[in-house]
Amino acid sequence: MTAETSSIPIVDFAGWDTKATPEQRRNTAKQLTEACRNVGFVYIINHNVGSEKLAQAFDWSKKLYDLPMEQKMLAPHPSGFTVHRGYSPPGLEKVSNAMGDEDDAELTKKLRQISDVKESYEIGSERNSDQPNQWLPENVLPGFRSFMTDFYWECHQTAEKILSAMALGIGLSDENHFRPTHPGHNNQLRLLHYPPVPAADIEKQLSTRMGAHSDWGSITMLFQDDCGGLQIENPHKSGEFIDVPPLKDAIVMNVGDLMMRWSNDSLKSTVHRVTLPPTQDRFTGDERMTRARYSIPYFVSPEGQSVVECLPSCVDEKHPVKYKPIVWDDYRLMRASVQYENPAKETAVSA
Numbered sequence: 001m002t003a004e005t006s007s008i009p010i011v012d013f014a015g016w017d018t019k020a021t022p023e024q025r026r027n028t029a030k031q032l033t034e035a036c037r038n039v040g041f042v043y044i045i046n047h048n049v050g051s052e053k054l055a056q057a058f059d060w061s062k063k064l065y066d067l068p069m070e071q072k073m074l075a076p077h078p079s080g081f082t083v084h085r086g087y088s089p090p091g092l093e094k095v096s097n098a099m100g101d102e103d104d105a106e107l108t109k110k111l112r113q114i115s116d117v118k119e120s121y122e123i124g125s126e127r128n129s130d131q132p133n134q135w136l137p138e139n140v141l142p143g144f145r146s147f148m149t150d151f152y153w154e155c156h157q158t159a160e161k162i163l164s165a166m167a168l169g170i171g172l173s174d175e176n177h178f179r180p181t182h183p184g185h186n187n188q189l190r191l192l193h194y195p196p197v198p199a200a201d202i203e204k205q206l207s208t209r210m211g212a213h214s215d216w217g218s219i220t221m222l223f224q225d226d227c228g229g230l231q232i233e234n235p236h237k238s239g240e241f242i243d244v245p246p247l248k249d250a251i252v253m254n255v256g257d258l259m260m261r262w263s264n265d266s267l268k269s270t271v272h273r274v275t276l277p278p279t280q281d282r283f284t285g286d287e288r289m290t291r292a293r294y295s296i297p298y299f300v301s302p303e304g305q306s307v308v309e310c311l312p313s314c315v316d317e318k319h320p321v322k323y324k325p326i327v328w329d330d331y332r333l334m335r336a337s338v339q340y341e342n343p344a345k346e347t348a349v350s351a
């Protein structure tokens with residue numbers, strides 16, 4: 001299956017360009033929002049992140065992961081879950097959909113028994129002092145820091161456009177509604193590498209590439225290479241997964257849990273996962289080693305103290321308010337506690 005024939009809608013963002021007519025902009029906003037309501041995932045083409053820039057970002061990511069482990073460990077992810085920056089070797093992070101409360105403690109332990117076979121590197125705004133970046137020494141990968149810092153802000157500019165189109169699409173009178181809460185300092189650029197793994201390990205569920213989960217924030221913009229393996233839960237049939245085939249240079253955009261709350265559930269935060277690539281030519285040798293996969297998600301979130309409460313344009317008699325207001329930082333910490341081991345919490349659970 002190709003992206004053109006998959007059930008994930010494709011939205012041409014040339015229709016949200018400054019040169020587009022008001023009608024083209026309204027139509028684009030409508031298409032984007034319909035996709036977010038019905039599927040929660042959408043391909044965005046003709047956006048502002050250029051093809052060459054993307055190729056360079058994937059090249060840098062490959063250079064990073066080609067480094068020996070001891071060099072990558074010069075920028076380690078701090079222990080615990082409060083700071084989410086730097087390098088996580090395979091097995092450190094386990095994504096899940098658990099909410100992080102006490103009832104989830106057992107579930108969290110069980111989830112850890114099947115590890116995600118991936119390594120990741122997280123980057124944020126240089127001005128976010130709560131989440132300090134963990135850079136490699138410049139001489140280890142000269143130019144990496146400066147490229148990634150620029151790329152981070154380029155992605156942010158595109159995120160602002162997407163949020164504006166969504167604001168219009170969900171009926172807000174001001175298309176800049178999300179700007180004050182999303183100045184960009186709380187976003188997260190993530191470089192992901194899924195190393196080759198025997199296909200049988202994934203088939204027998206001895207390991208996964210990335211387990212099923214939804215994203216927590218406002219929206220996610222994902223760039224994927226041509227390996228394949230990303231799947232979303234069928235919006236019309238729970239438990240069934242459908243492929244999100246690679247579409248060169250497209251952004252795979254999805255709604256996060258926070259935007260779902262903000263929109264009073266009118267937009268969908270769809271569960272997704274990464275598994276075996278769909279076609280046999282992605283395997284090599286007797287062991288059927290899976291081709292490596294590189295992807296670059298960009299998670300867009302509001303400022304930490306932003307209060308998220310259902311938007312008036314998404315509430316009416318038929319759709320009463322579903323969620324109490326929450327502060328983004330409180331919600332994020334609750335979700336993060338499940339993903340990275342917290343030594344204090346683990347002791348408490350097993351005691």
Ligand SMILES: O=C(O)CCC(=O)C(=O)O
Nearest residue numbers: 192215224230274295297
């Ligand atoms: O690697 C991918 O394609 C998906 C990544 C993802 O879903 C995530 O990091 O939350």
Ligand SMILES: [Fe+2]
Nearest residue numbers: 213214215272
């Ligand atoms: Fe995700």
